[in-house]
Amino acid sequence: MISDVDTTISLHLNNEAQFLCFTLSDDSNNDAELYGINIFKIREIIYYDGDVTETMGGNDSMMLGFLTIRGESVPLIDINRWLHYDPNNPHRDLSDASIQSEENLVIVCEFSSYVVGLKIFAIKRIVHKSWGDVSVGDRQGFGAGAKVSAITRFEQDRVIQILDVERMLVDTFPDLQELDYLKARFVEAIKSxxxxxIAEDSQVAMKSLEKIVENLHLKYESFPDGKALLKRLFEDNMIDQVGAIITDLEMPIISGFEVLKRIKEDARTKHLPVIINSSMSSESNKQLADSLHADGFVIKSHPNEIQELLHAYLQV
Known part of the structure; x- marks a missing residue:
């Protein structure tokens, strides 16, 4: 179901998404917090009964160790430990926050060219939503620490908090962001x-993109969702000031595919280069972006590729 190409295309074209809804503790009384991840970032869901190779992180680590899945070594992150992690107190003991489960129920995710296993307690179900029914997380008070990028409803009276898995990756492996920042420093400035x-709902991904554009000596404006970007773009006398658009795919209210479609279907804006910057790198996503006339598709957030595309479209 997760890899069905027709379903993928249908969801994107209709500004819709599906989220795997799960808990990190027992929900028999319907009182556990509900969390969600976009199914397009999920490769598989398994009960892992093999050995977990422990790491040196100890009680202050979000990573429990490594799994071996069909010969591939995959880091296992305890999501609840991550939610209790405070970057201002990185050596805090997180052992009490560990998910209390005898079995390792693991969501194996693949995004931004990385594969990670996420330990959870239980799955509720897959929830189908219009992006219009998904709100930006920090507007509702759930975005503290940038760990929740958006929220939506589960049935009538419960909230699903959509996790920022890019933030989780950077918090667990901070050297990844340092490497990205180092790469971003060695880019040639663009005279424009x-x-x-830039439209991006993940704060950590937004920060990375802004750093890339700043190092290119370009001016920019940032938006947390596609609706805010489109509203600004179609203000009086704004279109002529814009040189290119970089957008994520997975965003609340209006998705990146909807942004791309509206820009390319409008005679006033169809000339504007639109670069898709996404952690969801499946062929169906790339093919659909191409069919909607995207001007580039970059795996989040590779500075060299973004630099090359902006050079091509902006350099005089």
Missing amino acids: DKLIF
Whole structure:
């Protein structure tokens, strides 16, 4: 179901998404917090009964160790430990926050060219939503620490908190972000007075993109969702000031595919280069972006590829 190409295309074209809804503790009384991950970031869900190779992180680590899945070594992260992790107190004992389960129920995720296993307590179900029914997390008070990028409803009276898995990756493996920042420093500046519009709901991914554009000596404006970007783009006298648009795919209210479609279908904006910057790198996503006339598809957030595309579209 997760890899069905027709379902993928249908969801994107209709500004819809599906989230795996799960808990990190027992929900028999319907009182556990509910969390969600976009199914397009999920490769499989398994009960892992093999050995877990423990790491040196100890009680202050979010990572429990490594799993071996069909010969592949995959890091296992305890999501509840991550939610209790405070970057201002990185050596805090997280053992009390560990998921209390005898079995290792693991969501194996693949995004941004990385594969990780996420330990959870139980699965509720897959929830089908319009992006219009998904709100930006920090507007509702759930975005503290940038760990929840969005929220939506589960049935009538319960909230699903959509996790920022890019933030989880950076918190668990901080050297990844340091490497990205190092790469971003060695990019050639672009001589252009045009604005770059960036739409991204993940704060950590937004920060990475802004750093890339700043190092190119370009001006930019950032938006937490596609609706905010489109509203700004179609303000009076704004279109002529914009040189290119970089957008994520998975965003609340209006998705990146909907942004791409609206820009390319409008005679006033169809000339604008639109670069898709996404952690969801499946062929169906790339093919659909191409069919909607995207001007580039970059795996989040590779500075060299973004640099090359912006050079091609902006350099005079």
